[in-house]
Amino acid sequence: MTTGNGSEVMLRLDNVHAYYGRIQALKGITMEVGKQEIVTLLGSNGAGKTTTLKTVSGLLHPRSGKVTFEGRDISKVPAHKLVKAGIGHAPEGRRIFSRLSVLENLQMGAYTRNHSEMREDLDRVVTLFPRLQERLKQAGGTLSGGEQQMLAIGRALMSRPRLLLLDEPSLGLSPILVQQIFSIIKEINAQGTTILLVEQNALQALTVAHRGYVLQTGLVNLSDTAAGLAANEGVRKAYLGED
Amino acid sequence: MLRRLLRTAAIGVALLVVGFALMYAMVWFAAIDKTPDKILSLATAQFFNALAAGGIYILVAVGYTMVYGIIELINFAHGDVVMVGAFVAYFISFKFLGYTGAIADPLLLLGVLAILFLITMPLLGLLGVGIERFAYRPLRNAPRLAPLITAIGVSFILNNFVQAVVTASPVPTPQLISLQSRFLVFGASIPWLYVVIFIVSLGLMAALQLFVGRTRLGRAMRSTAQDREAAQLMGVDINTTIAVTFFIGSALAGAAGIVYGLYYGQIQFTIGFFVGLKAFTAAVLGGIGNTVGAALGGLMIGFIEVSAVVVGLPRWSEALVFAVLIIVLVMRPSGLLGVSTAERA
Ligand SMILES: Nc1ncnc2c1ncn2[C@@H]1O[C@H](COP(=O)(O)OP(=O)(O)OP(=O)(O)O)[C@@H](O)[C@H]1O
Ligand SMILES: [Mg+2]
Numbered sequence: 001m002t003t004g005n006g007s008e009v010m011l012r013l014d015n016v017h018a019y020y021g022r023i024q025a026l027k028g029i030t031m032e033v034g035k036q037e038i039v040t041l042l043g044s045n046g047a048g049k050t051t052t053l054k055t056v057s058g059l060l061h062p063r064s065g066k067v068t069f070e071g072r073d074i075s076k077v078p079a080h081k082l083v084k085a086g087i088g089h090a091p092e093g094r095r096i097f098s099r100l101s102v103l104e105n106l107q108m109g110a111y112t113r114n115h116s117e118m119r120e121d122l123d124r125v126v127t128l129f130p131r132l133q134e135r136l137k138q139a140g141g142t143l144s145g146g147e148q149q150m151l152a153i154g155r156a157l158m159s160r161p162r163l164l165l166l167d168e169p170s171l172g173l174s175p176i177l178v179q180q181i182f183s184i185i186k187e188i189n190a191q192g193t194t195i196l197l198v199e200q201n202a203l204q205a206l207t208v209a210h211r212g213y214v215l216q217t218g219l220v221n222l223s224d225t226a227a228g229l230a231a232n233e234g235v236r237k238a239y240l241g242e243d
Numbered sequence: 244m245l246r247r248l249l250r251t252a253a254i255g256v257a258l259l260v261v262g263f264a265l266m267y268a269m270v271w272f273a274a275i276d277k278t279p280d281k282i283l284s285l286a287t288a289q290f291f292n293a294l295a296a297g298g299i300y301i302l303v304a305v306g307y308t309m310v311y312g313i314i315e316l317i318n319f320a321h322g323d324v325v326m327v328g329a330f331v332a333y334f335i336s337f338k339f340l341g342y343t344g345a346i347a348d349p350l351l352l353l354g355v356l357a358i359l360f361l362i363t364m365p366l367l368g369l370l371g372v373g374i375e376r377f378a379y380r381p382l383r384n385a386p387r388l389a390p391l392i393t394a395i396g397v398s399f400i401l402n403n404f405v406q407a408v409v410t411a412s413p414v415p416t417p418q419l420i421s422l423q424s425r426f427l428v429f430g431a432s433i434p435w436l437y438v439v440i441f442i443v444s445l446g447l448m449a450a451l452q453l454f455v456g457r458t459r460l461g462r463a464m465r466s467t468a469q470d471r472e473a474a475q476l477m478g479v480d481i482n483t484t485i486a487v488t489f490f491i492g493s494a495l496a497g498a499a500g501i502v503y504g505l506y507y508g509q510i511q512f513t514i515g516f517f518v519g520l521k522a523f524t525a526a527v528l529g530g531i532g533n534t535v536g537a538a539l540g541g542l543m544i545g546f547i548e549v550s551a552v553v554v555g556l557p558r559w560s561e562a563l564v565f566a567v568l569i570i571v572l573v574m575r576p577s578g579l580l581g582v583s584t585a586e587r588a
Binding site for chain 2: 057058059078079080081083084088089091095096097098099100104107108109111112155156159
């Protein structure tokens with residue numbers, strides 16, 4: 001099977017319904033991410049972007065519908081098993097371990113991998129984020145917001161994911177840092193990692209992404225190539241601040 | 244690594260010196276005959292008493308603090324796990340090995356103690372894992388009150404079980420290490436037992452620190468304690484991690500149970516309540532969730548308890564313990580070494 005983009009499908013959500021207790025957050029999401037793609041999820045606050053990522057990484061299981069990763073139904077697989085399966089998730093709000101050192105945070109990222117592989121991954125991450133190198137011994141909680149975001153992404157990369165879920169990686173960063181984060185996202189993708197990117201910063205997201213979906217109250221409202229979405233009048237009005 | 248070790252040792256020695264000075268002052272204050280030699284020897288004796296009592300509280304307090312740290316549950320059954328540990332040790336040393344009193348041969352003594360610890364600790368660890376699996380895990384996402392009440396229930400179950408199935412009356416436990424084997428220091432004659440208790444406690448604490456601080460599983464435990472969801476995203480199976488935490492905490496409670504029997508020479512199904520209460524206080528005093536804090540708190544409780552005796556108020560020991568707790572909490576609401584909830588986030 002192939003996506004609209006022509007590449008092989010890596011992740012597929014099929015009519016996914018998800019709840020928090022009684023509150024329904026997803027009302028039938030259907031979408032796919034192709035191998036090597038960068039796909040972005042746009043949508044206003046509470047649309048269900050974070051929830052969608054959670055159903056992919058296994059933190060939340062769909063009540064109905066199906067999530068398929070590399071041909072395998074992962075709808076009911078617990079989160080900790082999906083890391084080994086190849087899914088990395090840098091969650092909303094960074095969620096780094098503030099009382100663990102930066103190095104320990106990265107070691108946690110490599111929890112499922114063996115020691116010798118880790119060395120190599122650590123080198124790769126500190127090459128991507130040289131700032132972390134100087135701060136390896138520091139407690140995670142003492143990093144600046146931007147550094148914490150780098151650590152969160154770096155930590156997710158330590159498991160060598162084939163699919164990387166990024167939830168608002170640019171939130172709260174200065175414009176220069178936002179640029180940096182987006183170029184790093186491109187670089188990670190160029191190194192062979194598929195990326196599903198949730199962003200408030202739609203303009204930036206659409207410049208790096210190949211395709212995108214727009215969510216609204218738990219449903220896919222629109223899906224198109226990044227260029228198509230960027231040109232779409234509704235999207236421009238709602239997310240790119242034009243009126 | 245070596246520098247940290249030296250620093251820790253230095254802080255520990257400094258603390259003990261302060262403890263000794265306080266004890267000396269207290270003895271001086273309470274004594275009628277203020278001859279320096281007398282006071283020194285009395286203070287020394289009481290100092291070692293406090294170390295032994297504190298050593299037991301340390302082993303118990305750590306279990307409270309570890310469990311609270313990882314699932315934010317005050318495990319009311321923990322004191323009763325200690326009690327079960329004391330009974331298990333009693334069964335092994337008296338019923339199976341047939342000892343009724345002190346063992347004179349040091350090698351034999353060492354062997355018997357090794358057997359006691361090597362059987363009791365894993366056994367109690369498994370008890371802790373079982374309690375978590377069947378009583379607490381099903382309630383993991385329930386409102387806070389549910390597991391708390393369940394913990395009280397588990398405490399009663401352990402209590403009643405020992406009371407009904409084993410015995411309700413006090414049982415004399417074999418004091419394998421003779422109280423008569425002593426050494427002299429500053430004119431005081433100190434039972435080796437007290438030193439052994441303190442060293443066992445310190446050794447187990449050091450092992451725990453190494454495990455939690457330096458191993459992959461230890462890192463997983465600390466991560467799970469800080470952010471369960473994020474830990475899962477790293478590939479950590481939090482059920483396993485929580486079970487390991489209960490295993491270690493309960494195994495240490497088992498060690499405390501053994502030591503309790505050696506120290507007091509008598510056990511009963513009710514002992515868990517008192518030990519548990521004081522050790523829990525120690526954990527709060529040191530800052531719940533922090534293992535070093537629990538050790539510090541345990542030691543302090545030992546000193547306060549002995550101080551109560553020194554100043555002639557043995558019946559006020561609990562009141563004094565809690566008075567100190569209240570004073571500390573007023574000044575530092577999250578305990579001596581505790582992190583505030585804001586910092587935890
Ligand atoms: N833990 C939760 N418990 C109950 N409801 C939740 C929970 N998390 C999210 N929701 C609800 O689910 C819906 C979707 O939330 P979600 O976090 O997926 O939105 P989002 O698109 O990521 O929004 P934002 O841009 O603000 O991050 C919202 O209505 C939200 O209130
Ligand atoms: Mg969100």
